Amino acid sequence: HFAALAKMEQTFIMIKPDGVQRNLVGEIIGRFEKKGFTLKGLKLITVDSDFAERHYADLSAKPFFNGLVEYIVSGPVVAMVWEGKNVVATGRKIIGATNPAESAPGTIRGDYAVDIGRNVIHGSDAVESARKEIALWFPEGIAEWRSSAHHWIY
Numbered sequence: 001h002f003a004a005l006a007k008m009e010q011t012f013i014m015i016k017p018d019g020v021q022r023n024l025v026g027e028i029i030g031r032f033e034k035k036g037f038t039l040k041g042l043k044l045i046t047v048d049s050d051f052a053e054r055h056y057a058d059l060s061a062k063p064f065f066n067g068l069v070e071y072i073v074s075g076p077v078v079a080m081v082w083e084g085k086n087v088v089a090t091g092r093k094i095i096g097a098t099n100p101a102e103s104a105p106g107t108i109r110g111d112y113a114v115d116i117g118r119n120v121i122h123g124s125d126a127v128e129s130a131r132k133e134i135a136l137w138f139p140e141g142i143a144e145w146r147s148s149a150h151h152w153i154y
């Protein structure tokens, strides 16, 4: 019955500079861990505008694009890969609506954010964008491992 484990979804999650500077890293990682997802990649990294523009290339025509890039390069971010069944869509639910004014209490943005321009966290919106984002942020690749917690917990 673990056959499904063979082809698990992965998503790219980024704690944005405001989330790092507000000491929300542990809280956010804890939510994904306690949900039951598996951490497959993790690093604290400061990116330049070239890189941020590549990550947000789809939004380049938006009026908030320059401000968004400035925000993302303003300090280190925590880049992560999380794995699990349905992790892309469920990750977006854990994160909450883009605009914190609309994100439900109990979601990360609903609990910790006020401003759409300072909304703490990013999560891939589809399996295909997750694949691209993981390749962009983790060109070195990510570790292949599987939890053996069932050997340790009784």
Ligand code: RTP
Pocket: 059, 064, 068, 097, 098, 116, 117, 118, 119, 121, 122, 123, 124, 125
């Ligand atoms: P993300 O990519 O960060 O997870 O956000 P999202 O898919 O929920 O939202 P998207 O529309 O892709 O926007 C990306 C990020 O741009 C910022 N934003 N600012 N009106 C504004 O000032 C505005 N709209 C969007 C947010 O930080 C959003 O997360």
